[in-house]
Amino acid sequence: MKRALICGISGQDGTYLAQMLLNQGYEIWGTSRDAQMTNFHNLVTIGIKHKVKLVSMALNDFRSVLQALTLCKPDEIYNLAGQSSVGLSFEQPVETLESIATGTLNLLEAIRFLGLPVKFYNASSSECFGNVNENEADENTPFRPRSPYGVAKAAAFWEVVNYREAYGLFACSGILFNHESPLRPERFVTQKIVSAACRIARGSNETLYLGNIDIKRDWGWAPEYVVAMFLMLQKSEPTDYVIATGESHSLLDFVSEAFEYLDLDWKHYVSIDIQLMRPNDLGIGLGNASKAKTQLGWQANYKMKDVVREMIKYNLMNK
Ligand code: NAP
Numbered sequence: 277m278k279r280a281l282i283c284g285i286s287g288q289d290g291t292y293l294a295q296m297l298l299n300q301g302y303e304i305w306g307t308s309r310d311a312q313m314t315n316f317h318n319l320v321t322i323g324i325k326h327k328v329k330l331v332s333m334a335l336n337d338f339r340s341v342l343q344a345l346t347l348c349k350p351d352e353i354y355n356l357a358g359q360s361s362v363g364l365s366f367e368q369p370v371e372t373l374e375s376i377a378t379g380t381l382n383l384l385e386a387i388r389f390l391g392l393p394v395k396f397y398n399a400s401s402s403e404c405f406g407n408v409n410e411n412e413a414d415e416n417t418p419f420r421p422r423s424p425y426g427v428a429k430a431a432a433f434w435e436v437v438n439y440r441e442a443y444g445l446f447a448c449s450g451i452l453f454n455h456e457s458p459l460r461p462e463r464f465v466t467q468k469i470v471s472a473a474c475r476i477a478r479g480s481n482e483t484l485y486l487g488n489i490d491i492k493r494d495w496g497w498a499p500e501y502v503v504a505m506f507l508m509l510q511k512s513e514p515t516d517y518v519i520a521t522g523e524s525h526s527l528l529d530f531v532s533e534a535f536e537y538l539d540l541d542w543k544h545y546v547s548i549d550i551q552l553m554r555p556n557d558l559g560i561g562l563g564n565a566s567k568a569k570t571q572l573g574w575q576a577n578y579k580m581k582d583v584v585r586e587m588i589k590y591n592l593m594n595k
Contacts, residue, residue: 281350284357307333335379365425376428412564458590487552497578520563
């Protein structure tokens, strides 16, 4: 039985990845900064909390990382932990950099120090690219991040490349574009929109305040994206992959799709709040995942409209 250690198992991707790997027959270990205090709400929601072993690990503390790896002795490590909000990274740039760049470095160093024959996946992000205008970003597109989060993810990406090349570690990064699900917290704009639209459909008399609705993003479906992470670690050679749908839609499209699904006209319920604009937002996110299609046999089946539909269906059935 293979053993996987999922760093950041309490999050959206960690939970779906754990579920997928359990179905593949893996023994799953997962980390949280404080496993005693975290309620692992997502794991409880999908009914797998009792099937995974949970340990505390602070990524920015090398001793803590060494301890978790020594205890678990994993065959595969998935690093999904770290401050994951672009918006919050402008408020907490140091926390963001430490949890992502120092955290990834500590994991790579611990693997090297312990001499573990482990395969390592790092959660990189399309935010590394910055503005690509209408061009699709692929694995050869240069990085020009425009947020503390993007800067931290870019640093972690190059750490992984360096440890692969310098020390021969099996380490790779998935450069994932935005991916959503019912497990997304409301801090993220997609869930904020879906939750508000569903409350309004149930009779709430509220206004949904948004920042820049002209930004365009390549939105995919999280349960599909975790499959790509797994496939990267099943290859005989490590390399990095862009994971995306190849379609870009504006936030306004997302909003109107959500309200339309509920037979509502968004114009009656949405207002722009200038305070919600970011200091430095990306205009367009659009990815080209052809390498993943050719080498991993992976492609996104769910596009933006499917994502909206599934998030709303879940909300209507469960809230
Ligand atoms: P998530 O739901 O926010 O989960 C990340 C986990 O990391 C949390 O459950 C939390 O676990 C831990 N964490 C949060 N803040 C931290 C901090 N300051 N220091 C250390 N650990 C912290 O994120 P996700 O959406 O599942 O994404 C997984 C990974 O993929 C993240 O690294 C994210 O940046 C990256 N990514 C996500 C997307 C996307 O669209 N979802 C796209 C590209 C890349 P505990 O509280 O239990 O410690």
